[in-house]
Amino acid sequence: MKTQLIASMLAAGMLCTPLSAAELTVLTAGDKNMVDYVNEYLGPLFEKENPGTKVRVVGTGPGDAGSQKILERFEAQGKAGVEKWDADVAVVHEKFVGPMVEQKFLEAYRSRIPTGSLVTRANAKIALGTNVDGYVMPMFNSQTALAYNPALVPNPPKTYDEIVEFAKKNPKQFGYNGIKGGASGVSFVMGWIYAYGGGDAQKLMNGPFDPNEAKNWDKAFASLKEFTRNATLTPGNAGTLDMLSRGEIAVGPVWVDMFYSWKANGQLPPEMKLVLPAPGMPGQPMHYVVPAKSANKELAEKFVALATSPKVQAEGIVKRFNWYPGIDAQHVQANLDKETWAKLFTDISPEELAKYGKPFPISPYNSAILEAYERQVGN
Amino acid sequence: MSAKLETKVSDAWGSETPPQARSADTSGMVQATGSAAESGGWAMPVQAIGLLLVAPALAVVVFLFIVPLISSVTGAFDVGGALSLGNFAKAFELYSGDMLFTLAIVLLSSALIALFSIMIGGYLTLGSNPRAVAILRWIYRWPLFIPFIVVGQILRTFLAKNGLMNNIFIELGLMTPLSAMSFLDWRGIVIAFVWKQTPFVALLLSGAMASIDRSTIEAARNLGANRLRILVEIVLPQVRTTLLVGLILSFVTMMSVLSVPLMINAQSPTMITANMAFRINAYRDYGVANALGLISLLMTSAVAWIYLRQTMREHSR
Amino acid sequence: MSAYLDWKWIPRGIALGILAFIIFGPLVNLLLWTVTERWYFPHVLPLKYGFSFWANVFSPRGNAMSSLGTSIFIAILTVVLSLGLAIPAGYALARLRLPFRGLILLALLIPQAFPNLPVYVNIARIFYEYNLNGTILGVVLVHVTHGLVYAVWIATAAFSAIDRELEEAARSMGASALRGFWDVTLPIAAPGLLASAIFVFLESLDEFTGTYFVGAPDVSTLPLLLYTAGSGGNYQIASITALILLIPSIAFMFVVERFLRSDVLSKVGH
Numbered sequence: 001m002k003t004q005l006i007a008s009m010l011a012a013g014m015l016c017t018p019l020s021a022a023e024l025t026v027l028t029a030g031d032k033n034m035v036d037y038v039n040e041y042l043g044p045l046f047e048k049e050n051p052g053t054k055v056r057v058v059g060t061g062p063g064d065a066g067s068q069k070i071l072e073r074f075e076a077q078g079k080a081g082v083e084k085w086d087a088d089v090a091v092v093h094e095k096f097v098g099p100m101v102e103q104k105f106l107e108a109y110r111s112r113i114p115t116g117s118l119v120t121r122a123n124a125k126i127a128l129g130t131n132v133d134g135y136v137m138p139m140f141n142s143q144t145a146l147a148y149n150p151a152l153v154p155n156p157p158k159t160y161d162e163i164v165e166f167a168k169k170n171p172k173q174f175g176y177n178g179i180k181g182g183a184s185g186v187s188f189v190m191g192w193i194y195a196y197g198g199g200d201a202q203k204l205m206n207g208p209f210d211p212n213e214a215k216n217w218d219k220a221f222a223s224l225k226e227f228t229r230n231a232t233l234t235p236g237n238a239g240t241l242d243m244l245s246r247g248e249i250a251v252g253p254v255w256v257d258m259f260y261s262w263k264a265n266g267q268l269p270p271e272m273k274l275v276l277p278a279p280g281m282p283g284q285p286m287h288y289v290v291p292a293k294s295a296n297k298e299l300a301e302k303f304v305a306l307a308t309s310p311k312v313q314a315e316g317i318v319k320r321f322n323w324y325p326g327i328d329a330q331h332v333q334a335n336l337d338k339e340t341w342a343k344l345f346t347d348i349s350p351e352e353l354a355k356y357g358k359p360f361p362i363s364p365y366n367s368a369i370l371e372a373y374e375r376q377v378g379n
Numbered sequence: 380m381s382a383k384l385e386t387k388v389s390d391a392w393g394s395e396t397p398p399q400a401r402s403a404d405t406s407g408m409v410q411a412t413g414s415a416a417e418s419g420g421w422a423m424p425v426q427a428i429g430l431l432l433v434a435p436a437l438a439v440v441v442f443l444f445i446v447p448l449i450s451s452v453t454g455a456f457d458v459g460g461a462l463s464l465g466n467f468a469k470a471f472e473l474y475s476g477d478m479l480f481t482l483a484i485v486l487l488s489s490a491l492i493a494l495f496s497i498m499i500g501g502y503l504t505l506g507s508n509p510r511a512v513a514i515l516r517w518i519y520r521w522p523l524f525i526p527f528i529v530v531g532q533i534l535r536t537f538l539a540k541n542g543l544m545n546n547i548f549i550e551l552g553l554m555t556p557l558s559a560m561s562f563l564d565w566r567g568i569v570i571a572f573v574w575k576q577t578p579f580v581a582l583l584l585s586g587a588m589a590s591i592d593r594s595t596i597e598a599a600r601n602l603g604a605n606r607l608r609i610l611v612e613i614v615l616p617q618v619r620t621t622l623l624v625g626l627i628l629s630f631v632t633m634m635s636v637l638s639v640p641l642m643i644n645a646q647s648p649t650m651i652t653a654n655m656a657f658r659i660n661a662y663r664d665y666g667v668a669n670a671l672g673l674i675s676l677l678m679t680s681a682v683a684w685i686y687l688r689q690t691m692r693e694h695s696r
Numbered sequence: 697m698s699a700y701l702d703w704k705w706i707p708r709g710i711a712l713g714i715l716a717f718i719i720f721g722p723l724v725n726l727l728l729w730t731v732t733e734r735w736y737f738p739h740v741l742p743l744k745y746g747f748s749f750w751a752n753v754f755s756p757r758g759n760a761m762s763s764l765g766t767s768i769f770i771a772i773l774t775v776v777l778s779l780g781l782a783i784p785a786g787y788a789l790a791r792l793r794l795p796f797r798g799l800i801l802l803a804l805l806i807p808q809a810f811p812n813l814p815v816y817v818n819i820a821r822i823f824y825e826y827n828l829n830g831t832i833l834g835v836v837l838v839h840v841t842h843g844l845v846y847a848v849w850i851a852t853a854a855f856s857a858i859d860r861e862l863e864e865a866a867r868s869m870g871a872s873a874l875r876g877f878w879d880v881t882l883p884i885a886a887p888g889l890l891a892s893a894i895f896v897f898l899e900s901l902d903e904f905t906g907t908y909f910v911g912a913p914d915v916s917t918l919p920l921l922l923y924t925a926g927s928g929g930n931y932q933i934a935s936i937t938a939l940i941l942l943i944p945s946i947a948f949m950f951v952v953e954r955f956l957r958s959d960v961l962s963k964v965g966h
Contacts, residue, residue, distance in 0.1 A: 025913045031928035032921070039757045058912045059924040064660040066924075069908060071663075072817045076909070079817075080824035086913060099663065177645065180657045233645040235535065235563065238929025246541040247737030248561070258928075265930060266734030266744065367662050374473055378647045429792030432784035433800055436844055439781060444807045444841045447818035454814075511708050518712065521719050523894075524945040525726070526902035526919065528926040529938040533722045536729075536931065543725050546740040574722065579895065583850065586887040587857060617857075621888070624853040628808075628846055635811045638927065652811045659813055668814045679809040680802055687798040 022053045024299050028091040029066030033261050035059035041316055046303055053299060063182045063237060067096040074105040074291060084295040089303055091139055094284040098130030098363060107290040107297060108134035113305040118327040123285050129207050129362030136287035137308045138326030140317045143283030143357050144187035145274040145348060147244055147259050148251040156251060159278040160195040167230040175232035175240055175249030179373050182237035188253040190361060191281035193369055196220035204361040214368050221376040228377060260322045274347035280356035285326060310335050318344060455669035466670040474671065480648035482678060484565060485633045488572040489626050496581035501610040504588040523578040531642030534571045538562040567643040572633050580625035587621035588614055623686050631679050651675045729935035749932035759916060767901055767917040768944045773836045774900040775893050778843035786851025808845040820909040830914035838906040843896035854888025890952045897948050901941060
């Protein structure tokens with residue numbers, strides 16, 4: 001009995017290994033809806049256009065942890081000297097593209113696909129200070145903003161100064177998730193340093209890195225610590241939305257894409273709104289990348305070309321999720337009716353987005369700010 | 380009776396007691412001569428057989444976990460390519476509060492788990508009403524089947540200020556909305572751990588209690604001892620190994636859970652695992668993460684070692 | 697008689713009631729979320745119930761059922777292999793005079809005692825080197841390294857709790873060492889061993905990070921889905937998945953219990 005089992009186990013183990021040539025494997029960081037997006041929408045579309053192919057997707061989990069797992073998977077295969085890697089396309093957060101390019105894990109494919117020229121935004125060329133031009137195609141752009149319930153907060157804070165005011169007047173009604181629970185809290189902290197850091201915010205976003213810059217932040221962190229006493233700390237990106245949904249906090253920074261997913265799942269009151277405070281909070285794109293050792297490079301490029309085509313960006317990203325498209329807006333807008341397009345800017349106008357939607361600081365500043373927060377606010 | 384009991388207990392511990400030593404105080408119960416002679420002649424081969432029996436399990440763990448562990452842990456002593464304790468210094472500088480917090484949480488949880496699982500196991504073994512025993516047996520095990528990540532989620536929405544628990548209390552009129560408070564801090568972590576791990580230890584413990592000799596319990600009962608006394612003086616000493624093993628396994632599990640502190644506790648301090656995840660995901664700093672992992676390993680090893688020392692001492696007694 | 701019983705049921709009922717609330721309160725929360733379409737403040741209970749998230753979980757391309765099948769298959773293999781390794785090891789650790797006994801037990805504890813996060817890269821690397829990545833066997837082995845922590849420690853405790861005289865009595869009556877082990881020692885240790893089987897099963901059934909690093913994309917298990925939904929705060933999907941995973945867990949428990957009961961009964965007969 002036991003030997004039989006072991007034999008069948010071995011047989012099953014053997015059977016599972018080979019990859020059929022027409023199978024395209026997509027790894028995606030992000031929420032369940034990202035997995036569903038590839039599985040239920042992009043996959044069938046791609047299979048219809050390329051008969052005989054099959055798309056399968058693996059979700060690696062939301063947040064930085066999800067992208068980190070993809071990076072680690074590449075590292076493991078790199079170190080083990082695997083010839084043909086077991087992923088053809090990956091969707092990762094901006095922050096992880098730089099290290100992937102530096103370690104030469106990725107294929108520079110953008111110039112080869114027809115949609116490559118439809119992206120002109122700076123964040124498709126530089127990711128937190130690393131040149132990634134040619135290696136990435138943005139799937140969508142996300143932004144952090146303050147979510148609030150207009151029934152509880154008729155006049156939400158529109159600047160960081162007003163946030164401070166608000167928290168003083170309404171203790172514990174503003175909530176953010178610190179820096180250890182996900183990037184929406186990190187983004188709030190970065191915005192705080194952009195606003196009160198005492199230096200030039202542009203330098204933080206574009207470099208060059210100067211370690212002495214950190215001294216300028218002391219005052220900003222002291223005031224952030226003071227501010228945090230009046231605020232509520234929430235457990236994670238989802239934790240902020242969770243507390244908003246139960247009315248335990250009234251205002252908090254969230255990812256716009258998660259905000260809409262929670263609304264779509266019926267976990268947030270439909271009347272909840274967003275506001276992007278001045279002088280701005282960071283946002284980031286999710287990128288499509290193709291591993292240099294993918295077994296199906298050509299197919300992978302075709303897949304990304306489809307995923308970043310104006311039609312799919314319009315129908316899949318904007319209409320389906322109400323997310324900001326990855327490729328330049330004018331190409332997408334042409335494929336949509338006015339109403340759907342306008343829905344994208346219900347709460348945050350295109351002008352506000354252009355003015356207050358910032359990139360994250362370049363990597364070394366990013367780490368320096370987080371570590372300074374750990375030392376000066378967290379402890 | 381007490382003499383017989385003592386023998387039993389020492390036997391339960393006496394895995395390494397040489398037969399000669401035991402046969403001295405249990406003379407007459409076993410044919411001591413044969414086994415004593417045997418043990419002398421068999422000493423070496425028995426060791427070899429023992430190692431052979433342990434080898435496969437050990438090999439799996441060594442090759443598939445300890446070898447990869449060593450290649451990552453060496454990074455903990457590496458700062459910029461040089462051998463250094465810098466990562467440990469940084470770990471202590473930034474996270475010493477979190478280490479103490481972790482230890483306190485896990486110790487407190489273990490104590491509560493011990494208490495509750497003894498209560499549950501004790502009632503299952505000594506309870507006089509079969510129906511109550513059956514109900515308890517049916518109720519207590521459910522959390523065992525819920526993965527930690529789901530425990531984090533359901534307790535987050537249950538224990539929150541406006542969560543289901545407070546809402547039920549308010550609806551029932553047991554509480555006013557103003558007095559509602561959130562348990563989503565260290566208390567939430569402890570509640571989650573105790574909720575999830577008590578059934579684990581209780582299941583092990585009730586199994587061990589069920590297989591002890593009922594005759595001593597019955598004898599004590601006939602002598603008029605109450606159930607609490609029987610539990611503490613007769614049952615517990617006989618299942619102490621199992622209890623300790625269950626608690627250590629629980630302790631180890633709690634030390635390595637990431638989802639519960641991440642999903643329930645927002646405040647600083649937080650648990651070591653959350654900091655490890657943060658070091659890796661935010662900075663890709665495996666050095667400090669591994670240093671934290673080693674510190675966590677040392678904590679659990681210390682606890683496990685206390686237990687192992689104790690069993691050794693009991694063996695040689 | 698009945699009055700006496702009633703009186704005793706008051707404290708008993710209160711205690712069991714409190715316990716039931718503690719256990720089932722959060723579980724009711726889970727059940728509610730599986731059928732929730734809309735639920736937010738200030739509503740105490742969901743605003744709208746429905747099964748649209750069930751449709752999502754069971755969508756044909758989601759492969760939930762085949763993932764569940766794989767999960768169960770892997771869990772059973774993990775139990776068989778873990779116990780197969782743990783029973784001899786536990787017996788040796790409990791009964792035979794081993795050098796470095798403490799260190800061996802400690803070494804077997806490490807896979808659970810060192811938080812795994814920074815180790816997965818290297819585990820995955822080793823599995824890639826041995827061509828075990830993407831195979832069921834690879835995933836089973838990863839689960840076994842974690843399962844052994846429970847299996848060996850519990851087996852050791854179970855064997856050392858057994859009265860050695862029983863075994864020696866059998867031996868003195870002429871039974872071989874193996875025969876004595878099989879007929880006497882193993883049945884007495886069975887409750888502990890079977891309990892450890894349950895824990896190994898659950899450990900395997902709930903594991904996702906190791907499965908991702910070693911199994912994905914070829915081996916897909918249900919907890920991978922659970923993890924993405926759970927940590928993203930998608931309460932409905934996570935709850936439904938957890939509920940589905942309850943079924944094999946409880947079924948396994950039930951089977952083990954049947955095993956246990958008949959065994960304990962047979963022991964009484966002797």
